[in-house]
Amino acid sequence: MAGTNIQLPDTFRKDLLFDYLNRSKDEISFTTEADFVFKLFEFEGQHILTQLEFTEDSIKIHFPDLAPSSKEEIKIIAYVKEWFDLETDLEEFYAIAKHDKILAPLIHQFRGLRLVKVPDLFEAASWSIIGQQINLPFAYQCKRRLIEHIGNGKEITGQKHFAFPKPEEVLKITDEDFVKMKFSRQKVKYLRHLSEAILERKIEKSNLQTLTYDEAERKLLELKGIGKWSANYILMRCLGFKEAFPAADVGLHNALKKSLQLDHKPNLETVLKFAKPWKGWESYATFYLWQSLLN
DNA sequence: ATCCAGGCTCCTG
């Protein structure tokens, strides 16, 4: 079949995207290989492997295994555009950042880096819970163990591809198995509560996206285990609120310390002061600061 | 060994 193409925006850097995608070997919800990204989608129990080929000015979408229906293909295309935030005009952000002493060097270094999203709400919220209070490598290990335990995937030409577990699958996991996966009891409680809230449609992505930032944040905070940090993480990485700001984030604080060569990490009040000029683009500022920690 | 990791809830005073 004729491969589908997604046009890349002018402001786009593939190498920076891949730096982010390749940040952990334990990330198995997708895989990369040279200029390719592989992602397994699931539609009504049917697995569709999608291979994204990054060329100079576009992403070519291939389906090495089963071909999707046209309806499914439309969903995949929408997912990819959202995943890599291809439709955001970054010029306003760069205009603001140019005059900000913290962001100016970062946009010089990372111009063309786009916020990598987690388009699925359950996956994004689960990840925010898993990542709480533990270091990132350990969080990635926990996530990998969860994905492997559910094992919702398919082996295609010698490579195993996984889809992220669904809430009904997470609800079937026993306490004992969670312990084996090194999940704390608190996190197990939070994940189960989240799974139920999603299944009961107490929270829905499409609904949250119709709300204002404040309303959506408040709605997320109703969930057990979702505090201000997690809510803003989800608003930023899943729901596309550009003003979302996980202000208490340890990584953000470390990045600010490094960037400004501070002796100590800044306190919350100081962080909020730094962030004042970033108004409306806090999510991108955060993402660029995170990226500055990679090397 | 001690402290801290991409925090949150619950319990004090």
Next chain:
DNA sequence: CAGGAGCATGGA
């Protein structure tokens, strides 16, 4: 309402 304990593990 601010402040602190507990959570579970692992790396520096």
